[in-house]
Amino acid sequence: xxxxxxxxxxxxxxxxxxxxxxxxxxxxxxxxxxxxxxxxxxxxxxxxxxxxxxxxxxxxxxxxxxxxxxxxxxxxxxxxxxxxxxxxxxxxxxxxxxxxxxxxxxxxxxxxxxxxxxxxxxxxxxxxxxxxxxxxxxxxxxxxxxxxxxxxxxxxxxxxxxxxxxxxxxxxxxxxxxxxxxxxxxxxxxxxxxxxxxxxxxxxxxxxxxxxxxxxxxxxxxxxxxxxxxxxxxxxxxxxxxxxxxxxxxxxxxxxxxxxxxxxxxxxxxxxxxxxxxxxxxxxxxxxxxxxxxxxxxxxxxxxxxxxxxxxxxxxxxxxxxxxxxxxxxxxxxxxxxxxxxxxxx
Amino acid sequence: xxxxxxxxxxxxxxxxxxxxxxxxxxxxxxxxxxxxxxxxxxxxxxxxxxxxxxxxxxxxxxxxxxxxxxxxxxxxxxxxxxxxxxxxxxxxxxxxxxxxxxxxxxxxxxxxxxxxxxxxxxxxxxxxxxxxxxxxxxxxxxxxxxxxxxxxxxxxxxxxxxxxxxxxxxxxxxxxxxxxxxxxxxxxxxxxxxxxxxxxxxxxxxxxxxxxxxxxxxxxxxxxxxxxxxxxxxxxxxxxxxxxxxxxxxxxxxxxxxxxxxxxxxxxxxxxxxxxxxxxxxxxxxxxxxxxxxxxxxxxxxxxxxxxxxxxxxxxxxxxxxxxxxxxxxxxxxxxxxx
Ligand code: SF4
Ligand code: SF4
Numbered sequence: 252x253x254x255x256x257x258x259x260x261x262x263x264x265x266x267x268x269x270x271x272x273x274x275x276x277x278x279x280x281x282x283x284x285x286x287x288x289x290x291x292x293x294x295x296x297x298x299x300x301x302x303x304x305x306x307x308x309x310x311x312x313x314x315x316x317x318x319x320x321x322x323x324x325x326x327x328x329x330x331x332x333x334x335x336x337x338x339x340x341x342x343x344x345x346x347x348x349x350x351x352x353x354x355x356x357x358x359x360x361x362x363x364x365x366x367x368x369x370x371x372x373x374x375x376x377x378x379x380x381x382x383x384x385x386x387x388x389x390x391x392x393x394x395x396x397x398x399x400x401x402x403x404x405x406x407x408x409x410x411x412x413x414x415x416x417x418x419x420x421x422x423x424x425x426x427x428x429x430x431x432x433x434x435x436x437x438x439x440x441x442x443x444x445x446x447x448x449x450x451x452x453x454x455x456x457x458x459x460x461x462x463x464x465x466x467x468x469x470x471x472x473x474x475x476x477x478x479x480x481x482x483x484x485x486x487x488x489x490x491x492x493x494x495x496x497x498x499x500x501x502x503x504x505x506x507x508x509x510x511x512x513x514x515x516x517x518x519x520x521x522x523x524x525x526x527x528x529x530x531x532x533x534x535x536x537x538x539x540x541x542x543x544x545x546x547x548x549x550x551x552x553x554x555x556x557x558x559x560x561x562x563x564x565x566x567x568x569x570x571x572x573x574x575x576x577x578x579x580x581x582x583x584x585x586x587x588x589x590x591x592x593x594x595x596x597x
Numbered sequence: 598x599x600x601x602x603x604x605x606x607x608x609x610x611x612x613x614x615x616x617x618x619x620x621x622x623x624x625x626x627x628x629x630x631x632x633x634x635x636x637x638x639x640x641x642x643x644x645x646x647x648x649x650x651x652x653x654x655x656x657x658x659x660x661x662x663x664x665x666x667x668x669x670x671x672x673x674x675x676x677x678x679x680x681x682x683x684x685x686x687x688x689x690x691x692x693x694x695x696x697x698x699x700x701x702x703x704x705x706x707x708x709x710x711x712x713x714x715x716x717x718x719x720x721x722x723x724x725x726x727x728x729x730x731x732x733x734x735x736x737x738x739x740x741x742x743x744x745x746x747x748x749x750x751x752x753x754x755x756x757x758x759x760x761x762x763x764x765x766x767x768x769x770x771x772x773x774x775x776x777x778x779x780x781x782x783x784x785x786x787x788x789x790x791x792x793x794x795x796x797x798x799x800x801x802x803x804x805x806x807x808x809x810x811x812x813x814x815x816x817x818x819x820x821x822x823x824x825x826x827x828x829x830x831x832x833x834x835x836x837x838x839x840x841x842x843x844x845x846x847x848x849x850x851x852x853x854x855x856x857x858x859x860x861x862x863x864x865x866x867x868x869x870x871x872x873x874x875x876x877x878x879x880x881x882x883x884x885x886x887x888x889x890x891x892x893x894x895x896x897x898x899x900x901x902x903x904x905x906x907x908x909x910x911x912x913x914x915x916x917x918x919x920x921x922x923x924x925x926x927x928x929x930x931x932x933x934x935x936x
């Protein structure tokens with residue numbers, strides 16, 4: 252049989268099936284994407300990945316977990332340096348946000364009654380398993396130190412009351428020992444996924460998150476501790492805010508194609524607002540917060556809100572990057588072409 | 598048992614790596630899409646055997662594909678792609694039809710816009726009912742004159758969980774619900790899964806999903822129960838054209854290579870294998886595909902990588918950030934005398 256050489260059926264595919272899509276106009280059309288929209292092919296523009304099933308509870312936990320860790324550090328420091336007002340505020344803050352974190356984590360499960368299944372295994376390849384065990388190590392210390400601050404005065408002299416207050420310092424120090432893990436593992440939790448915007452940010456995200464944790468811990472101390480004792484809270488707030496701002500800018504700039512998920516749409520708006528609040532909070536912490544209680548509270552609240560919005564913004568960027576197949580296909584296709592493994596040459 | 602390449606790179610025997618000492622051969626699928634006729638017998642057989650609930654009875658406007666995507670309630674998914682060109686030397690005969698060729702371009706625009714309006718951007722396809730506003734009143738192809746008629750080919754492909762050598766879903770599962778079976782496949786234990794949803798984001802192919810109302814994660818088990826009884830999976834059993842072939846993976850890889858060469862010799866130069874190489878980003882699939890166009894045209898990622906590849910870099914970065922966090926806290930107390 253005389254076989255006719257057929258032209259490759261995907262020859263010139265780019266100009267037949269590939270289209271340049273414009274983005275949904277929900278970013279007001281005012282921002283231009285940094286990277287030009289590449290031509291790409293897809294299956295009915297359907298997502299390649301499943302969007303995360305997590306809802307608001309997970310970004311909320313990212314915030315409360317960070318707040319708890321930041322507060323635990325302040326609480327231990329205040330304890331050792333003799334600042335009872337700051338110590339009390341920070342320890343109670345660490346406890347409160349720990350309780351909130353636990354609620355959020357359990358409630359987000361599809362089967363909340365099975366949350367203890369997390370403790371069946373210790374699995375280094377799963378950041379969620381690692382995180383669970385970090386929380387197991389962190390929780391009792393933070394809870395005990397917080398509880399000691401909440402003992403009502405009439406029970407302080409009783410035996411359990413005295414015991415609790417005696418245990419508060421070692422408990423607080425143990426919480427502080429695990430707090431850095433609590434503050435940073437959540438970045439790996441997000442990055443260790445196929446979600447393009449989270450995975451590509453794996454170098455920068457831990458700094459965004461520990462910065463955000465410090466800023467919120469500092470902010471909380473400024474709101475609830477007497478101004479005279481809140482010096483460390485203010486300094487932690489300023490340092491944390493600076494780290495958060497710088498790292499968050501790096502996320503915008505360094506990610507290549509996936510960076511668009513952060514610089515456009517809702518994620519961009521949330522993070523922009525977070526930047527303003529964090530900046531304002533840091534400036535306030537370095538100035539008015541040293542003189543007036545009202546100034547301290549306002550600056551602290553700004554830092555807290557900035558930290559929370561940052562978490563929601565990062566979360567939103569990831570979700571967006573799974574809904575749009577471009578984030579998956581375009582960088583992978585580029586990689587194939589660059590390494591000469593493109594199937595067009597197959 | 599080897600610890601080499603446990604998380605990334607070529608790995609000869611994933612079952613042994615997972616601790617199965619005396620285990621059967623690794624098995625898998627070879628899905629040869631060039632002979633798929635789009636009958637969806639695999640989808641039906643899978644639903645029947647595994648008692649998978651319905652995923653909605655909506656018309657999706659993606660050609661004859663009304664499943665849309667793999668998901669918690671769709672463990673096989675037949676994709677339909679209409680293209681204005683010939684398949685090999687075939688004549689589709691469209692030129693003689695009164696309606697002319699497919700209007701898939703226009704349909705795609707409409708589908709795409711409708712997908713963006715849904716809650717999960719279309720990611721709920723295969724798991725939940727999704728109404729994209731079809732059918733419409735216009736006849737497909739109406740408005741095309743004879744001059745618009747082109748050659749035509751239909752690509753059909755039955756997609757399935759890849760049972761990756763390095764499975765992103767399995768690596769991240771914090772409860773141990775997802776496990777590597779003695780056959781080298783990846784299965785969720787429904788009595789363990791607590792629905793944390795981590796696997797959903799860990800899979801680079803968008804396969805596994807959490808079932809609404811049930812709260813647990815579900816995906817293809819490669820008919821673990823049937824395998825243990827020495828039967829082939831339901832989809833492979835039902836496939837009338839042997840587009841889905843089941844067997845020992847080593848044999849399937851060979852068969853795939855042969856089929857590829859045969860197709861190339863027949864002039865179907867666009868044929869290519871997907872997931873056959875142990876050197877790819879997931880260490881090769883347990884489910885190998887022969888495709889007739891680029892993977893992304895079928896809704897598959899062109900060069901997926903298991904997220905675990907970068908775990909070291911991630912934890913290193915986190916460790917540095919954690920240290921910076923400690924330094925920040927220390928300096929907050931030591932930095933200056935009490936104000
Ligand atoms: S990562 Fe995805 S494709 Fe691979 S085994 Fe898991 S669910 Fe299947
Ligand atoms: S949802 Fe279930 S199977 Fe998936 S990672 Fe969580 S516990 Fe594992």
